[in-house]
Amino acid sequence: MESIETNDNAGLKRTLGLRGAVTLNMLDMIGVGPFITIPLVLASMGGPQAMLGWICGALLALCDGMVWAELGAAIPEAGGTYSFLRVMFPGITGRWLSFLFMFQLMFSAPLSVASGSIGLAQYGAYLWPALGRHTVTHAFHVGAYAGSVVVGPGPLVAMLAVLVAVALLYRGLEKIGQLSSAMGVVVLGTILWLLLTGLVKGHIAQAFAFPAGAFHLDHGFFLGLGAAMLISTYDFWGYYNVAFLGGEVKQPERTIPRAILISIVAVGLIYIGMQVAVLSVLPWQPLLGAQGVDARRAVVSAFMETAYGTRLGPMLGNVAAILVMITAFASIFSLLLGYSRIPFAAARDGNFFRVFGRLHPTRGFPYVSLLALGALALVFCWFSLGDVVAALVVLRICLQFLLQHVGILYLRRTQPDMPRPFRMWLYPLPALGGIVGFSYILFGRAHFGRELMLAAVVALVGSAVYWMRTRLAAGKVTLTR
Secondary structure, eight states: OOEEEETTTTTTTEOBHHHHHHHHHHHHHHTTTTHHHHHHHHHHHGGGGGGGHHHHHHHHHHHHHHHHHHHHHSSOOOOTTTHHHHHHHHHHHHHHHHHHHHHHHHHHHHHHHHHHHHHHHHHHHHTHHHHHHEEEEEEEEETEEEEEEESSSHHHHHHHHHHHHHHHTSSSSTTTHHHHHHHHHHHHHHHHHHHHHHHHHSOOGGGGGGOOOTTTSSSSHHHHHHHHHHHHHHTTTTHHHHBGGGGBBSSSSHHHHHHHHOOOHHHHHHHHHHHHHHHHHHHHHHSSGGGOOOOHHHHHHHHHHHHHHHHHHHHHHHHHHHHHHHHHHHHHHHHHHTTTHHHHHHHTTTTOOGGGGGOOOTTOHHHHHHHHHHHHHHTTTBHHHHHHHHHHHHHHIIIIIHHHHHHHHHHHHOOSSSSSSOOTTTTTHHHHHHHHHHHHHSSSSTHHHHHHHHHHHHHHHHHHHHHHHHHHHHHHHHHHH
16 A cells, blocks of 8 residues: 655645646646637637637746746645745745735636636537527626636536536545546547547647737737737746646645646647647638537537538537547646645744634545635626636736746845755746736736736735734734733
8 A cells, every 4th residue: 555645734645646746737728718718819810810819828837837836846845836936035024925926826726727717618509509598798897807607507607607617526535536536538529539630520720720910919910919928828828837736746846846847848839730630620710700609609619510520420429529528627636636735834933813723523625725716616607707807917027927037036045055855957048938927918918907907906805814914913912911
């Protein structure tokens, strides 16, 4: 019987090896993202030159992955970023920033889960068109912020997916390994089927039929590239999932960096291959036109219908929709698993609400954290996919990723002798490249101010909550004395 390492700080068991870590990362990364966002990436740049968005997204992920790899190997604790910020910025600053990260996570993590659930519901509407026919979108305004709420059967399907994922995760990590492996087989099988279909049934040259002026480097080109990178960045995120489970990873100094870098390279190749495969069968012009609305909502099913013709196409389109829904569910499952450990770590550290630090009395997992994130994800299932993705990406960049990139530069300066089992290659270029890339996504898009305003509100409210908790805690200490 295999021995189990324990994490004395959190009471968690180190049971996750390299294969399981890579599987969870890739489940988190692939999810439903590319199956619904390929048309969005194409539309952002007006043609197959949008492949640049995937390439630039992969390079940015590698820069960011180097940061995660160094920090994850040096600080292999439950909570990932929360623990990193406490080490990078000691004292009051570290406690404030780690609390702020935790506060935004209570929004961004459920947004991430909801995005997968909404995508699952879109493919459900392909199988059962009635789910889409009775859906109504209502615009709303809160001050200068504008968004939309979706009302109909679709959000109910998305909510059901969240509830099932929470029920399956209501157990210890060691009992989840087989389930995640089975989901990983479905995910990779679906991808392989898509790639082989494009290779056998498609016309590769069609995937590179660029429109006139596609690479004219004007203002519109760079605005489009910024929008494409926002979407591709969303699709790549998840390579760091293993760092959130740092307290449950075997040999973390080796496993965490390897899992992160393997996941980024593998998924980057998959995404580029997927766009080529899809466009080799579905010409991009009608896909982006008014007649392509249904195809954009379930692009993989439309791809299979076209590739296999009228005889087999409709049946295989349905099969593809089912497989994508399973893939989306696998992503929801993986996201909830990883994120539920972060409020737990913060609460155990005394820097978040204590109730989140409870472990299940018999199954040994952070059940309060899991239930809270699942409940908030149910709320966000009612919002439009575009709003959910944009809000998620900007919140994370402002209140997590940029903090880590600045923090690792500061940590190298202030604690040069700190043990670092993995050191980022070509330091400090990956950290600086990540800062430039994330800043470009924030400001290199049309109407970028909407999400930045949302991030500013979250930061201000989170800071106020932290200040009030600190004052209340200080008052209790004074009364005790």
